Amino acid sequence: MVKQERALRTRQALIRAGAELFAREGFVAASLSTISGEAGVSNGALHFHFENKRALARAVEDEALARLRRITAESLERDGRALPALVDATYELVDRIAEDVVVRAGFGLGDDPGRGEAASLRREWRYWVEDSVRRAERDGWLARGVPAADAVTAVVAATVGFEVLGGEDEAWLSRDRVTGFWRLLLPRLTDRHALVIAVSGR
Numbered sequence: 001m002v003k004q005e006r007a008l009r010t011r012q013a014l015i016r017a018g019a020e021l022f023a024r025e026g027f028v029a030a031s032l033s034t035i036s037g038e039a040g041v042s043n044g045a046l047h048f049h050f051e052n053k054r055a056l057a058r059a060v061e062d063e064a065l066a067r068l069r070r071i072t073a074e075s076l077e078r079d080g081r082a083l084p085a086l087v088d089a090t091y092e093l094v095d096r097i098a099e100d101v102v103v104r105a106g107f108g109l110g111d112d113p114g115r116g117e118a119a120s121l122r123r124e125w126r127y128w129v130e131d132s133v134r135r136a137e138r139d140g141w142l143a144r145g146v147p148a149a150d151a152v153t154a155v156v157a158a159t160v161g162f163e164v165l166g167g168e169d170e171a172w173l174s175r176d177r178v179t180g181f182w183r184l185l186l187p188r189l190t191d192r193h194a195l196v197i198a199v200s201g202r
């Protein structure tokens with residue numbers, strides 16, 4: 001049991017150290033020896049857990065994906081209505097990207113040209129937004145004449161934009177930016193915009 005706990009702690013330390021280096025330097029420039037050093041473990045311990053750098057990057061993405069899914073699930077649990085949950089999730093997502101290096105690196109790894117793999121976190125987020133907007137439309141929360149596809153485009157483009165621009169300027173990852181976006185969009189998106197803001201606590 002003690003051995004298993006130690007192995008789990010080592011794995012988590014490597015995932016965090018890998019995330020920090022991938023977020024700071026990118027996939028190609030990050031070296032396994034630097035990652036193992038920052039995690040405080042030997043190169044041998046790193047290779048025991050991860051066959052190569054790609055395997056470690058996948059583990060970072062998997063952990064980031066699990067955290068993203070917790071954000072969306074918990075946002076829906078708080079109220080149960082799709083549109084307020086969507087608003088709430090955008091705040092939580094931007095907060096997490098700003099504060100959680102694993103989530104930040106997970107998003108960045110998806111479009112790193114050195115890996116040549118699909119951006120799975122952005123794709124997951126897009127699917128969740130699409131599902132939320134469809135449910136909001138079905139439940140009568142979208143204003144008349146608002147195409148669901150246009151609402152999805154606006155929300156996904158803005159939130160991914162916050163994530164990308166936040167990599168260069170942390171001001172894009174502020175709650176004020178998210179609030180400004182929703183104050184602009186919500187009155188067009190729904191005739192219940194005051195209720196959405198009230199139930200999401202913004």
